[in-house]
Amino acid sequence: MHPTTYKAKAYSAASEKSPLASTIIPRRDPTERDVQIEILFCGICHSDLHSVRNEWSE
Numbered sequence: 163m164h165p166t167t168y169k170a171k172a173y174s175a176a177s178e179k180s181p182l183a184s185t186i187i188p189r190r191d192p193t194e195r196d197v198q199i200e201i202l203f204c205g206i207c208h209s210d211l212h213s214v215r216n217e218w219s220e
Contacts, residue, residue: 165190173206175214182206182214 167188175182192198212218 165193167191178214178216182211 167190169186170189172185172187173182174185
């Protein structure tokens with residue numbers, strides 16, 4: 163049996179030189195073993211930008 167999915171908003175970068183951009187990704191529906199929470203606000207941490215730009219090895 164395949165789980166059903168829904169669309170979720172996410173941010174990603176196509177490469178280490180690209181800016182973060184809004185995108186839609188598939189997520190599996192929650193099951194009885196999951197906990198659902200409502201997210202009202204979200205931000206990008208500066209360490210996320212270092213990861214995207216592959217700057218941790220410098």
